[in-house]
Amino acid sequence: MSQHKEIPAADSADNSAASEAARVNAVSAVEYFGPDAPLALDSGASLSPFQIAYETYGTLNADKSNVVLICHALTGDQFAASRHPLTGKPGGWWARMVGPGLPIDTDRFFVICQNVLGSCMGTTGPKDIDPATGKPYGLSFPVITIGDMVRAQAMLLDRLGIKDLFCVIGGSMGGMQTLQWAAAYPDRVFSAIPIATAARHSAQNIAFHEVGRQAIMADPDWQGGAYIDQGANPSKGLAVARMAAHVTYLSEAALHRKFGRNLQNREKVTYGFDADFQIESYLRHQGMTFVDRFDANSYLYITRAMDYFDLAADYGGILANAFKDTKTRFCVVSFTSDWLFPTPGNRQIVHALNAAAANVSFVEIETDKGHDAFLLDEPEMFSTLRGFIDAAATRRGLNA
Amino acid sequence: MSNSSIIENVGANRVDLTLIAEMINHDARVLDVGCGDGDLLELLTRTKNVDGRGIELSQEGVNASVARGLSVIQGDADTDLRDYPDDAFDYVILSQTIQATRNPREVLMQMKRIGRRAVVSLPNFGNWRIRLQLLLTGRMPVTRSLDQKWYDTPNIHLCTVRDFVTLCDELGFHIDDAVSVIGDSAKRVGRPGMLDNLTAETAVLLLSRKS
Numbered sequence: 001m002s003q004h005k006e007i008p009a010a011d012s013a014d015n016s017a018a019s020e021a022a023r024v025n026a027v028s029a030v031e032y033f034g035p036d037a038p039l040a041l042d043s044g045a046s047l048s049p050f051q052i053a054y055e056t057y058g059t060l061n062a063d064k065s066n067v068v069l070i071c072h073a074l075t076g077d078q079f080a081a082s083r084h085p086l087t088g089k090p091g092g093w094w095a096r097m098v099g100p101g102l103p104i105d106t107d108r109f110f111v112i113c114q115n116v117l118g119s120c121m122g123t124t125g126p127k128d129i130d131p132a133t134g135k136p137y138g139l140s141f142p143v144i145t146i147g148d149m150v151r152a153q154a155m156l157l158d159r160l161g162i163k164d165l166f167c168v169i170g171g172s173m174g175g176m177q178t179l180q181w182a183a184a185y186p187d188r189v190f191s192a193i194p195i196a197t198a199a200r201h202s203a204q205n206i207a208f209h210e211v212g213r214q215a216i217m218a219d220p221d222w223q224g225g226a227y228i229d230q231g232a233n234p235s236k237g238l239a240v241a242r243m244a245a246h247v248t249y250l251s252e253a254a255l256h257r258k259f260g261r262n263l264q265n266r267e268k269v270t271y272g273f274d275a276d277f278q279i280e281s282y283l284r285h286q287g288m289t290f291v292d293r294f295d296a297n298s299y300l301y302i303t304r305a306m307d308y309f310d311l312a313a314d315y316g317g318i319l320a321n322a323f324k325d326t327k328t329r330f331c332v333v334s335f336t337s338d339w340l341f342p343t344p345g346n347r348q349i350v351h352a353l354n355a356a357a358a359n360v361s362f363v364e365i366e367t368d369k370g371h372d373a374f375l376l377d378e379p380e381m382f383s384t385l386r387g388f389i390d391a392a393a394t395r396r397g398l399n400a
Numbered sequence: 401m402s403n404s405s406i407i408e409n410v411g412a413n414r415v416d417l418t419l420i421a422e423m424i425n426h427d428a429r430v431l432d433v434g435c436g437d438g439d440l441l442e443l444l445t446r447t448k449n450v451d452g453r454g455i456e457l458s459q460e461g462v463n464a465s466v467a468r469g470l471s472v473i474q475g476d477a478d479t480d481l482r483d484y485p486d487d488a489f490d491y492v493i494l495s496q497t498i499q500a501t502r503n504p505r506e507v508l509m510q511m512k513r514i515g516r517r518a519v520v521s522l523p524n525f526g527n528w529r530i531r532l533q534l535l536l537t538g539r540m541p542v543t544r545s546l547d548q549k550w551y552d553t554p555n556i557h558l559c560t561v562r563d564f565v566t567l568c569d570e571l572g573f574h575i576d577d578a579v580s581v582i583g584d585s586a587k588r589v590g591r592p593g594m595l596d597n598l599t600a601e602t603a604v605l606l607l608s609r610k611s
Contacts, residue, residue: 331466332473350473354483359451361466362473364459384466391469 024092024099024106026082027056030122031156039117039152045142049131052156053122054078054114057098058106060162066398067162068104069153070094070113071170071177074302075242075294077121080113081106086293096377103386108398109166114156116149116177118301123152126297127228138297139225146173146309150180154188164188166396167389171195171374172341173302176309179349182330183311183322191329191392193385195374196338198345199319199352200310205340208248209303212241216296225297238296239287246286251337251370255279312352319352326353329395330360331388333374333381340371361388416521417443419579419586419604420495423519424448428490431455431515433477433507434497438465445470453489455480478502481510489515496602498522498564499555508571518573518607526560526597545601562597568607577606 030053033039038048055078060066070080072093079085081092081099098104104111115123118141126141133140157165168181168189175197182192201209216222219237223230247255259279263269266276275281315321330353334346343364353360363384367373374381393399417440424430428450432441435454438461444450454472456462465472473480477494478501492515494507499522501507511518523546524530533541540550546558559567561580568575578592580600589596592603 329471350475351480351483354473354480355485357485357488359453359471360473361462361471362475363463363466364474365463366459380463384463387467387469394469 024057024081028078028082029054029056031159033155033159037155039148039155041142041148042145043143047117047124047142050117050124050152051122052114052117052124052152054112054156055080055082056113057081057111058109060110061398064110064162065164065166065396066109067157067165068109068111068167068169069157069165069181070098070104070111071153071168071174071181072113072116073170073172073174074245074306075290075299076174077119078113078115079121081111084293087289093375096382097385103382103389104167104169105389108393112157112160112162114153116173116302117152118144118149118298118305120295120298125295126225126301127295136226136228138228141297141301143304143308144301145305146176146180147184147314149305150177150184153177153181154185164190166398167191167193167392169193169195170197172197172371173306175341176306176311179311179322180309182326182328183315186323186326186328189328190396191331191389193331193333193388194346194349195333196335196341196346196371197349198341199312199322199349201307202345206307208245208340209307211244213300213303215240215244216300219296222296225300227296233291234296235291238291238294238299239284241296241299242290242294243283243287246283248340249370249372251339251368253337253368254370257368258282319348320355323353323356323358326356326358328358329388329392330358331385332360332362333385334362334364335369335371335373335378336364336366337368338371338373415581415584415586416495416579416602416604419581420493420519420521421447423577423604423606424450424491424493427451429488430491430493431484431489432493432495433481433511434494434500435465435470435472436461438468438470438472440493440495441465441470441472442468477507481507481514484510484514486513487516491515491517491519493519495519495521496523499558501557504557504559505567505571508567508573512571512573512607512609516608517576519604520564520607521602521604522561522564523555523558524561524597524600524603525558526562527601528598529601531598560597561592561600561603562594564603564605565592568605572610573607574610575605576608579604 032051034049038046079092080094083090100107115121118125126137130137168178170178175194178194182189216237219234221232222234262278264278264281269276311322312319334343350362365381426448430450430452432454435456441452455475462474492511498504530541575591578589580587580589580596581602
């Protein structure tokens with residue numbers, strides 16, 4: 001039931017990294033899992049049928065040993081290295097990381113990026129039709145977890161006949177999935193790169209998520225989650241959720257560097273609640289553009305999945321037990337100015353891996369760009385990841 | 401500073417790296433504590449096919465090591481060794497680092513717990529040139545390898561080879577082998593004696609648990 005179609009390479013790249021990525025030959029596909037292949041969820045519910053939308057870049061080698069799985073973040077999608085179909089943004093959200101000659105080298109690796117369960121870019125989520133009612137799921141969509149997302153990803157790989165992953169990599173929620181992969185399927189993961197993440201969601205981060213969810217639910221157009229049926233869209237609430245969240249992805253230093261107290265197209269303040277400051281205008285723009293590409297209920301469900309993530313809890317409260325006897329090679333990356341997933345949380349992962357006598361590298365990248373640094377131009381991150389991936393490829397016999 | 405020239409070879413050129421490499425068996429599991437840019441780990445990986453890990457305090461050192469393909473974490477000998485399980489490694493190496501730790505005794509005890517053997521290289525503060533410099537000038541010796549003033553140096557726990565041997569005895573380490581380094585020449589001495597304490601500029605010791 002795979003529907004493959006070639007996506008034309010992205011054009012009109014706005015920088016050199018994006019133009020590198022423009023040379024990526026992306027294959028976009030959707031895999032359908034019928035009543036014969038239900039997804040067992042952590043909540044005890046079962047989801048069926050469902051589908052997974054994904055992209056691939058590069059070529060699978062003969063022994064299928066060169067697969068890199070990219071796990072995307074909360075509002076990310078499968079378009080890691082190709083033009084986004086809704087925003088038209090060329091190069092993909094990880095244009096600097098994924099492409100020919102880049103750290104995730106599409107000339108050498110077969111790269112897969114799947115839209116996560118519960119999202120809204122082709123994989124089954126709350127905006128899709130519930131076959132039981134003929135209406136969009138809305139809040140009758142089952143609550144999902146990071147473990148469910150990863151189990152669904154494994155089902156797709158099984159369907160594609162891919163057993164081993166040379167590397168699983170992801171930042172933020174993608175890092176949670178990476179850790180979940182390494183814990184749940186240790187024999188399938190040769191190397192793992194969790195970036196700017198944590199083995200459990202902190203109280204502060206749950207708090208931020210709750211603010212976002214309440215903003216959505218406070219929008220009258222949310223309609224108890226049934227807005228699609230009512231022909232409405234809680235875009236105001238979703239925009240506010242995005243604005244609040246966006247601040248947590250940056251840093252005070254970066255905000256000051258980019259905006260300071262600069263005024264937006266005016267000489268002085270207006271003594272009103274217009275967007276006087278550039279930062280206000282910027283955030284409003286972020287909120288407004290986000291609602292064009294994201295579903296409000298998906299935002300509720302995916303933030304909830306992150307809140308529930310606590311890897312140690314599944315292993316008797318001891319994180320090291322999640323990685324017992326692991327053969328996977330790990331490289332943990334954090335950023336000095338990331339206050340959403342700060343270095344100590346990443347270091348806890350490293351401590352647990354050491355306690356499990358795992359093979360682990362850990363770098364903290366000096367930057368003022370905050371949590372979003374993993375998506376941006378960080379030469380030191382690229383050089384360390386290039387070194388780690390190359391060394392792992394040599395060990396895996398991929399550099400012959 | 402006229403006297404500094406006569407003691408300039410103490411621990412120079414990191415001859416100790418080659419000596420350490422000679423003490424390590426093939427295919428061993430090795431932890432290099434204070435691995436710097438990863439020179440020793442790379443040497444060991446290349447020549448001994450070890451399964452090597454490193455801990456390094458400086459961010460530049462860590463990033464450089466990982467970019468070279470080595471498994472290195474940012475961390476600290478004083479605090480991070482306790483994460484590792486018992487017997488995690490065949491060798492735990494501490495090269496020219498013990499004098500910079502806050503609690504050398506605790507570091508050695510952790511090394512004994514997590515590694516079957518330990519390899520320690522250290523500058524010998526009992527070397528006759530250092531003794532002479534202190535005697536003649538009445539000031540803290542400054543040498544080419546220990547080249548910082550007393551107020552700048554990270555070396556807060558300098559000791560003599562004899563001091564170190566005493567501590568090893570106290571902690572239940574057996575000294576399997578030792579090498580005394582003088583300039584570019586190195587000599588196996590088994591167990592360092594009084595004369596080695598006077599002549600060695602750097603000492604490299606291979607330690608195991610007393611049974």
